[in-house]
Amino acid sequence: MAKQKNKLAKALNSRYKLIILHEETFAEKAAFTGKLWYWLTGTVSAVAVLIIFTTLLIRATPLREYVIGSSLNAYDRSRLIAAYARIDSMEQVAHANDIYLTNLRNVLGGEAGETLEESRQTAPAGSEPTTAPNGKDPEKGLSEDELALRHLVESGAPYDLPENQANARTGISSYTFYSPIKGIISSSFNAKEQHYAVDIAVKLNEPIRSTLSGHVVFASYTPETGYVAIIQHGNNLLSLYKHCASIIKKVGSFVRGGEVIAFAGNTGELSTGPHLHFELWYNGNPVNPTDYIAF
Template sequence: MAKKKKTERKLSQKLIHKYRLVILNENTFEEKISFKLTRLNVISLTALSTFLLITLTILLIAFTPLREYIPGYSSSALKEKATRLTMQVDSLESVVDRNNAYYKSIRKVLTGEVSDIDQQSDTILNTNNISPDNVDFSASQEEKELRDEVEKKDKFNLLESAVRQTQMNLFPPVNGRISAEYDVDIKHYAVDIVTEKDTPIKATADGTVIFSDWTPNTGYVLIIEHSFGLISAYKHNAELLKSQGDLVKTGEVIAIAGNTGELTTGTHLHFELWVDGYPVNPRDYITFED
């Protein structure tokens, strides 16, 4: 017990025993600065300095932009911006998906890739779950009157008036003799214009190219989307001068006339006009003869 107390006393004496720290001039041995220190003072100063250094570091990280340079930390502004950009990208992807689906359906119709099975598949699937015995197929008096009224009107009269209301000046894509007229009965939704080989084909109005590629039946095909739901199609070309996504002006050369594809018998332009997904007769709005 006495030995333990003696040891503690020696330790306390060592802690409070005074030392002098002297800084001398190496050449003249002149005393410049001197400090009286104890081991307890050194330990206390070291602990205090460490505490202050840690506190200062925490404050710098928490309340200054310096934390952005530390790996693993990011600013709230960057997080907010990243979140906003992610939402915008997601919205743009949805818009692009809808546009691609729309262009794909138009491409199938204009290139003749839509089959009867594709068009009627939804109807077939739905009617499989309906019993014919539970369906009343008889027409009401109102329905009969409506059918009679519709039959008396031109089938595409509404579409034709819609084009006139746009007040668009449609430019003839090429001048020449019409070899095949627009005929709904045989599903020829276009006019075939006979022209010489390598004749320039021009855009009928301002718009954006939504399809520019080769198809087996109609060769090199170019489709342009215009304002007011109007779409024009140019088929059997020898060469396409515009790509998908290009902006074109009225009368701008977009292709070279040719005789490509399986469904052709000579150099000509197969020209179609569509409004809101329905075909209209191009001759009602454009004069192709010189």
Template sequence: MAKKVKKRKEIKRKLLHKYRLVILNENTFEEKISFKLSRLNVFVTGSLFMIALIGLTTLLIAFTPLREYIPGYSSTRLKKQATELTYKTDSLVRTLNYTNKYLDNIRMVLKGDIENTVVNRDSLFQQYKLDPSTVDLNPIKEDSLLRAEVALEDKYNLFERVIDKKNLVLFAPVTGEISMRYEPKEKHYAVDVTAIRDSPVKAIANGTVIFSEWTADTGYVIILEHEGGLLSVYKHNGSLSKFQGDIVRGGEVIASVGNTGEFTTGPHLHFELWDNGTPIDPLNYIDFN
């Protein structure tokens, strides 16, 4: 027991024993600074210094951008940016796919080539065609009243030419003789209208110019996009007055009649109408005379 007490006193004496730390001038041995230290003071001071250093490091990592330089650490801001970029990437992929499909349609219009399934789509309904002899064609009372109402409305309707009830008034792009009609079996999805060279070519309706360039086959070409997915195509022009992105009004001059392109046979306008990717006969909606 006595030995334990003696050992404790010895440890206490060593911890509290005073030491003097002196800083001297090397040449004159003049005392500059001196400190009175003990092992306990050194231990406590060192511990406090280490705690303060750890606390300061923690604060720097938690509240400054330095934490981003720690390998494997990912900040909340970076996670948010990564999430936003992921959503933007998905949106860009969808937009790119839509744009590619749109460009494929424009390319198809320029080449005048469409799938047979589109051209021959009417044959799909052939099997469902009704035999008129089996149908009672006598109008009922309600049908007669409806016909009279429609006839009255048409009598005072100034705008007779509409497509699928989209209320589009279609102007004639040029006036002249039809040199070649709409012949889908021969892959001629247009009407060719002869006209005097440099005659103005007008927009058939309000729309946006989505293509206005030179092509080797059909010369100067301009394509307008109208309401409801309707496209109007003007080929073999002598010059173009509007460019891609321009907004045009119905009846506004967009080009001039010419004889440009490899497949031209003289001054004329090669005019096409496309309804949601399907060619339609312009003569059903426009009077070129």
């Protein structure tokens, strides 16, 4: 037994030399000498380091999915499912926003080939126009003011208003509209002449009220229509107030039905006297305000 130990110790302490030679000339390029146990220790250490490094690389990178399979626990799976659900909801919201912006393009460009009442008679129930019915490019024939107004509104985001959601399937006939202002109608709604509004002659600086609750999506000045306010209501309904003397609400403000939002004036190149130019748009179509509101 002692002889075997001495033999093993002698073998481990024996010195070995590792020489690197040139393949063709056999010239010595490098040489390493050391005891046998040095070489064994170094080899084992190198293998251990390589194994540890490979393990960490697999566990810390996506390679683990291919080597050891999915390591998600129940908590991670629930978070992953919730993330997928949020992504799906965001896709639905993005689609709704696209429809919203399409309707705003029709409103701001004044592109409408038929009124809501006419579309009900000619279109199947539940259908909604997504492009200008007359087939025209909504960008053509618009003034710089209208184009600027359109792009400003498109840069904002639609507001999800919970009000009147119960009436979403019954249209707007069941809504209780507030009269934005009291006065004399100087120009009526006329779809054939593309006058999609009623003009109400009033005294200067008469208060203008929101016809329904909603969010202000536009409140600014344009040379042609003066101070303009646009309010987004529930159920894809928009109300427009033009030629105001001033606007007291900012974009993003929530207003109640009947709340004062501006004052009547005579601003803009298209105005010929103190009045309110009032429009209602529902699902991208202009509707006659006098069918729902007593001025």
